Structure formats: structure tokens, C-alpha cells
Amino acid sequence: MDTKDNGFRCGYAAIIGKPNVGKSTLLNTLLATKISAVTHKPQTTRKKVIAIYNDSNSQIIFLDTPGIFEPNYELQKIMVRIAMQTIGEAEIILYMIDIKQKELDFYILETMKKIKKPVFLIINKIDLVNKNSLLPLIDEANESLLFKEIIPISALKGINTDDILKTLKEYLPPGPPLFPRDTISSQPERFFVAEIIKEQIFLQYGEEIPYCTAVYIEEFREANERKKDYIKVVILVERDSQKKIIIGKKGEAIKNLGIAARKNIEPFLNRPVFLELFVKTRKKWRQNATILRSIGYL
Numbered sequence: 362m363d364t365k366d367n368g369f370r371c372g373y374a375a376i377i378g379k380p381n382v383g384k385s386t387l388l389n390t391l392l393a394t395k396i397s398a399v400t401h402k403p404q405t406t407r408k409k410v411i412a413i414y415n416d417s418n419s420q421i422i423f424l425d426t427p428g429i430f431e432p433n434y435e436l437q438k439i440m441v442r443i444a445m446q447t448i449g450e451a452e453i454i455l456y457m458i459d460i461k462q463k464e465l466d467f468y469i470l471e472t473m474k475k476i477k478k479p480v481f482l483i484i485n486k487i488d489l490v491n492k493n494s495l496l497p498l499i500d501e502a503n504e505s506l507l508f509k510e511i512i513p514i515s516a517l518k519g520i521n522t523d524d525i526l527k528t529l530k531e532y533l534p535p536g537p538p539l540f541p542r543d544t545i546s547s548q549p550e551r552f553f554v555a556e557i558i559k560e561q562i563f564l565q566y567g568e569e570i571p572y573c574t575a576v577y578i579e580e581f582r583e584a585n586e587r588k589k590d591y592i593k594v595v596i597l598v599e600r601d602s603q604k605k606i607i608i609g610k611k612g613e614a615i616k617n618l619g620i621a622a623r624k625n626i627e628p629f630l631n632r633p634v635f636l637e638l639f640v641k642t643r644k645k646w647r648q649n650a651t652i653l654r655s656i657g658y659l
């Protein structure tokens with residue numbers, strides 16, 4: 362199909378906002394695929410996630426970002442930097458807030474003022490409140506004059522999410538697709554495999570464990586027709602006590618982690634895998650630029 366002169370539209374849209382507002386959930390709903398990690402805990406997303414929406418007359422490259430918040434240590438600083446840089450890469454910004462937030466976040470609003478790009482305000486989780494409680498927030502947003510569009514949605518229930526696609530297409534520049542139209546991401550499979558394992562760590566372990574943990578893929582060997590892919594995964598922790606918790610009594614916890622991760626990796630890759638998990642202690646890895654670089658954060 363010739364996509365040059367037939368009204369085809371293509372461009373980048375970044376989803377930004379505080380941690381836990383539902384950015385990654387929106388991405389999954391818009392793509393009707395589980396692509397970005399979602400948990401009930403904040404700071405689930407640490408790296409930019411690229412997901413490509415394709416239909417007959419558009420290609421929208423969505424950039425999911427880590428939440429913007431006051432960072433305390435190097436890893437968190439990097440996460441916020443990634444989110445801010447991603448704003449620069451997109452044509453349109455989807456600034457998402459949680460309806461329960463009640464008011465707009467001052468720090469992020471200040472940033473919005475400096476952006477010379479269309480910003481949509483996406484008010485998420487409207488399934489949790491009655492419609493009337495939306496009105497003060499919409500008034501405040503209108504008065505700020507910062508937003509080209511204001512779209513209340515439920516990312517989880519898929520309420521009004523099609524409006525985002527429809528409206529985005531009106532703002533995207535005309536032009537041919539930048540990626541092949543059957544592509545769902547420009548990031549490699551191993552990136553998503555690490556994301557799935559990290560998601561399971563967030564879901565299965567309590568308190569500080571998820572935040573002291575990083576996952577990276579040390580080896581990813583694709584199998585020939587009969588065998589399974591072999592994936593060797595390293596889970597970094599900061600202390601030996603955390604390593605013990607990850608492994609659990611008689612290795613029970615890490616075994617369950619492996620099973621749950623594999624259950625999610627196999628449908629994603631659409632093939633069976635052999636997953637091997639190793640835990641390594643690296644003191645203060647979250648502060649260490651060399652380690653952060655070696656595991657792909659810098």
C-alpha cells in the first residue's frame with residue numbers, strides 16, 4: 362500500500378506522569394497487548410518502553426516512561442532523566458494524572474509550560490469516582506491553558522481510550538510509517554523478557570526487595586526447531602540478606618518466580634523457553650554508574 366499521499370499519519374507520543382498513575386496500563390490497552398510491565402507498586406517502569414500502534418491510516422509510536430518524582434539515588438535520577446528526555450523525542454505529550462490526585466502537580470505543570478508541543482491531559486482511573494468529581498479538575502486544567510485536549514479515561518477498563526487514538530491522529534503530522542507496519546516495538550525481545558521478570562519480582566516480593574533489584578539478561582540463545590530458547594538471567598541485589606529472600610527457603614521463592622516469569626514470557630515470545638535465574642550481590646549497585654551502565658540504564 363502506498364502510504365505517502367493518502368492521509369497516512371505517523372509520529373511519536375510520550376506518556377508521562379507521576380509513578381503509578383497508569384501509564385503502562387494505557388499502553389497495554391491501546392495496543393491490546395501486554396507489552397509494558399504493570400504492577401500496583403510505584404516505579405515499576407524504569408526504562409523507556411517503545412510500543413508501536415498500527416492501523417490502516419496511522420502509525421503511532423508510543424513511548425512509555427518511568428514516573429516523574431523527586432529522586433533520591435542515582436537509579437531514580439536516571440529514571441526521571443529518561444522521562445524528561447523522552448518528552449524531547451515526541452511530537453505529542455500525553456500527561457497522565459490519577460483522578461484521585463485531586464489537583465495538578467505543580468512541578469510537572471512548570472515543565473509543561475516550557476514544552477512547545479501539544480500536551481493532552483489524560484485523567485485516568487475515572488472508574489473509581491463518580492462523574493461529578495471530575496469537574497473541578499477539568500476546570501482547573503482548562504484555566505491553566507496548558508492543554509490542547511483533556512481526555513478522562515479508564516486505562517484499565519478501556520473507557521474513552523479510543524478517543525485518545527482518534528484525537529492523536531488529528532495532531533500527528535502526515536507522513537509514511539517509520540517502522541514496518543507489523544512491528545510492535547523497536548526494542549529487542551531480551552528487553553521485554555527482563556521487563557517481565559522485573560514485573561514478577563515487583564509482584565512476588567515485599568517491601569524494599571523490588572527496589573533493590575535489577576534484572577539483566579546475560580545470555581539469550583535462540584533454539585533450533587526442536588529445542589527451547591535458553592535464557593540466562595541475572596538478578597542483582599544490594600545485600601546478601603536480600604539474596605536470601607529472593608532465593609527463599611530451599612529455593613522455593615526463586616522457583617516460583619521462575620515459573621511465573623516463564624508463564625508470561627512464553628506467550629509473549631510465542632515459543633517455549635528454558636529460563637535460568639541467578640542472583641548476585643553487588644553492593645550499592647543503584648548508586649554505581651559503572652554497574653548501571655553495564656546493565657543498560659545509562
Ligand SMILES: Nc1nc2c(ncn2[C@@H]2O[C@H](COP(=O)(O)OP(=O)(O)OP(=O)(O)O)[C@@H](O)[C@H]2O)c(=O)[nH]1
Pocket residue numbers: 379380381382383384385386387398399400401402403404405406407426427428485486487488489514515516517518
Ligand atoms: N482502577 C483503576 N486502576 C488502574 C487504572 N489504570 C491503571 N490502574 C492500576 O494502577 C496501578 C499502576 O498502574 P501502572 O500502569 O503500572 O502505572 P504506571 O504509571 O506505569 O506506574 P510506574 O511505571 O510505576 O510509573 C496498577 O495496579 C493498575 O492496575 C484505571 O483506569 N483504573
Ligand SMILES: [Mg+2]
Pocket residue numbers: 384385386398399405406426427
Ligand atoms: Mg509504568
